[in-house]
Amino acid sequence: MLLELSIRHFAIIDELTIQFEKGLTVLTGETGAGKSIIIDAIGLLLGGRGSSEFVRHGEKRAEIEGLFVVDDQHPVISKALEYGIDVQDSMFILRRNITSQGKSICRVNGKLVTLAILREIGQVLVDIHGQHEHQALMQADQHISMLDGFAQKELSKELMEYQSLYKEARQLQKQLASLSRNEQEMAQKLDLFQYQLKEIEQANLQPNEDKVLGEERHKLAHSEKLFGLLQDSYSGLYGEGRGLDFLSTAVAHLEEAVSIDQQLSSLYESVSNSYYLLEEAAFTLRDQIEQIEFDPNRLEFIESRLHEIQKLKRKYGDTVDDVLEHAARVEEELDSIIHKDDRISKLQLELDGLWQDLLVEAKGLTQIRKQAALKLTESIHEQLRSLYMEKTTFDVRLNEKSPTKHSPTIEGREVSFGPDGIDEVEFYLSTNPGEPMKPLSKVASGGEISRIMLALKSIFSNQQGVTSVIFDEVDTGVSGRVAQAIAEKIHGISLGSQVLCITHLPQVAAMADSHLYIQKREENERVRTTVKSLTSDEKVAEIARMISGVEVTELTLQHAKELLELADQLKQPA
Known part of the structure; x- marks a missing residue:
């Protein structure tokens, strides 16, 4: 979990240190106060794309530092040791500086690392869910990765074996394409290689x-x-x-x-x-x-x-040895050109065999995905029922990729291979009884997308044991009893993972174990963002503000207290 976050000179944040607790922490405040900026800072700390625009005006660099603690068996520990990063007491200190020129300096437990390594470690520590994931859900080409994430335990080994074969096949394809280039280019290469080899051979060089x-x-x-x-x-x-x-x-x-x-x-x-x-x-x-x-x-x-x-x-x-090695390579290239047709035939036979093996592996992946699709569909329906979408029908459909002009012919038919197999996956949805199933991107509203994404997160966090989950305004387009259902769902996720949630829903705020209020104020003609941990009374007042929007009355205060009492009852173990 994320224990502490320090931010300096980042956007409208001058200097900020926030301590986080277990369970569900909500971040609320007026629009523009800087709630999403804090999540952006965490995203950058985990390896997100940086920019000089993040540096506060007039400062030389922005600094972000986070302290994380994990259990002894967490996979991030072995990943860190793989990169030579010391780990003590299962704690990780991630630090990232972004200069006003846009350059990044990244450290993990004091060791300088590349942005790629920071990202690889960050992705194992925290799962950030924001508006971009809503967009990913609307893109059919992203659905296969979601299904594969659900079936990770059953799929990972087979997918790795498939990808190894696929890489080998692609390399053979490149060799064949290189050998099949136009005759004029080959003739030019032949003349050049023959001249080089003759020049080196006439010199009669001896090693060293x-x-x-x-x-x-x-x-x-x-x-x-x-x-x-x-x-x-x-x-x-x-x-x-x-x-x-x-x-x-x-x-x-x-x-x-x-x-x-x-x-x-x-x-x-x-x-x-x-x-x-x-x-x-x-x-x-x-x-x-x-x-x-x-x-x-x-x-x-x-x-x-x-x-x-x-x-x-x-x-x-x-050196002379380098020259002799060059001659050996040239001789090999010459042999390849002179015996090009034989080489092409040999490679084609080898590639045909690889396509056959690859198809067997791909069919195995398809079978696992079909079984996972049934389980995912059932799990999604169960989650949607608790989110008041009981009449919604969800389906995970698998189809074989359409062949292209480069697709090989195997067993009398063209087969299109991709890095993940021969499958295309797309989520289908019907929100009303009697309506036909249609692609998710064409029928779902913003509120429905939010609930479906939350359903997926609930399933994945339970299955994959995610350490920390961050929700950035997942309540888009919902209200009433749906809002209460979302609040209960988010709290359910927090029972197994630390959850940080930016929300505008009073129902979600009421379910929080910790409530942080984000405020923007002006000091010395500069805007600053501050964070305050709310007491019980302050929490009532803030939820009342979220309910009323403008004026807080005795009635809204009473409503806020009722929401908190209801939340306390719901959080009690059954």
């Missing part, structure tokens, strides 16, 4: 040749200096009156000393071993000196060869 030749060039260019250095080192060690001569005398004297004092034997062995090691090093120096020779012709050849290699590296890679 540039590094080997570079080291040899350096050695040849400094051969005279190297000769002098080694000669001086050898002279310092070997010869009469040189290092080894003096060391030999020292060894002889120590050998005689050992015959007098046996405790000097280890010192004698150490000096003696050093003498033989230095003597061997001197012989090695002599051999190295004899091998050094300055060869101008060899140096000239190396310079020429390195120049040739450098030209190839400028065209084909940073």
Whole structure:
């Protein structure tokens, strides 16, 4: 659940800290006071699209921070650990800054993360329901994701397997399309690849040749200096009156000393071993000196060869190994072009087999969706009855996607595959007995859409264990007993999840466990939004204001008290 939210310099909010409780929290206030702005801030904190327009005028950046707590088994914990985010006491601190230039800085538990990661974590923490979801419900292409969300437990594994095959098939399709491009383009590629391969092959490059030749060039260019250095080192060690001569005398004297004092034997062995090691090093120096020779012709050849290699590296890679790898790729491309028809036939056979496997997986998805559609229809009817839509008939219809010109032919018919299978899902509705079922988008009013969306939320929150749910004005277009039913439905959701709800309905406000009043006021010629947690008496006055709209009378106050008493009775366990 969301424990605390801090907002600074966001829209008309200067600085605000709100603490939230379990259960149902309602946010009420006059239109334009900033209720939806608070929900917008939470949406941005969860990874929503940001803009410099959110930054309060005259400020450099807007800052939003939220403290969330989850249970030990919540999936967000494993997701956070996957991204290297530390989690202590099952708590999450999400922070997002938006600069006046529109740039975002996102953190989770102090760790800088991308907006995509913030969004991925945010979506697991909170489910925001606003007007955009009303719009999604009106779009038939969104219905399949809603059905799949309902059938997530049964569908997720099969859908993952299908999508893996689908991705493989799409990649094969791209390869085939690439091989089937026009002949002129292939001919141009053939000439280019043949030229590149010939140029690289004629150079007869050896792996790592540039590094080997570079080291040899350096050695040849400094051969005279190297000769002098080694000669001086050898002279310092070997010869009469040189290092080894003096060391030999020292060894002889120590050998005689050992015959007098046996405790000097280890010192004698150490000096003696050093003498033989230095003597061997001197012989090695002599051999190295004899091998050094300055060869101008060899140096000239190396310079020429390195120049040739450098030209190839400028065209084909940073190292000789890169150039050789490029040649291997070119050779493979050439082979693909030359044997294009054979390659196409082979890929087509492979793709045909994939289409067959994909159809089997897709039919499995269809079967699961059909069963889920029946369960969802039954659950929706049950929810709608409690929302005074008992005469409404709801149906989830599955149809196979219409084939396109790119659809493969399988088992004698064209099949259209999509990322989610071969199904199209659309919700149908009949609001009056005897009326035919029609697409939801063509028959539902605003109030009916609100109730259907609330019914879906009730089902999904119960099934998926959503931690926090936010409703932004779900009471659009409803009143009377329907409003009371919506209030009871929202409270029912809050029994299993924290619920934050912006509402204009007194019935919903009366069912709240916590009531926050949002107010806009002017200070120093600037507008500020404030939040106040209402006491019992203040709650009565606010609900009375919501009932009357303008003037609060004794009658409206009495009505407000009755609403709260009724709400207390309804909230009592059966």
